[in-house]
Amino acid sequence: MVDPIQIQRVLVNLFTNAVQAMPNGSVLRVDGKRVDHEVELRVVDTGSGIRAEDMARIFDPLVTTKTK
Numbered sequence: 001m002v003d004p005i006q007i008q009r010v011l012v013n014l015f016t017n018a019v020q021a022m023p024n025g026s027v028l029r030v031d032g033k034r035v036d037h038e039v040e041l042r043v044v045d046t047g048s049g050i051r052a053e054d055m056a057r058i059f060d061p062l063v064t065t066k067t068k
Contacts, residue, residue: 014043020066022047 018028022045031042050058057063 011041018043018045018047 015028015030022028026046028043028045031044033040051065054065
C-alpha cells in the first residue's frame with residue numbers, strides 16, 4: 001500500500017529534479033507496468049547523471065548541487 005499524496009510528492013520531486021538537471025535536448029522517459037498486485041515504475045533520462053562524489057549523499061535531506 002502507498003499513500004497517494006506521498007508517492008505524488010516523490011514523483012513530482014524526482015521529475016522536477018531530473019528536468020532541471022538535464023541540458024537542452026535531453027529526454028525524460030517514465031514507463032510503468034503492473035506486476036501481480038504491484039506497480040513497477042522505470043524512470044530513465046539522457047542527462048549527464050550524478051557525479052560520483054555526490055552519490056553517497058543522494059538520499060540526504062535538503063542536499064543540493066545546484067548553483068545560484
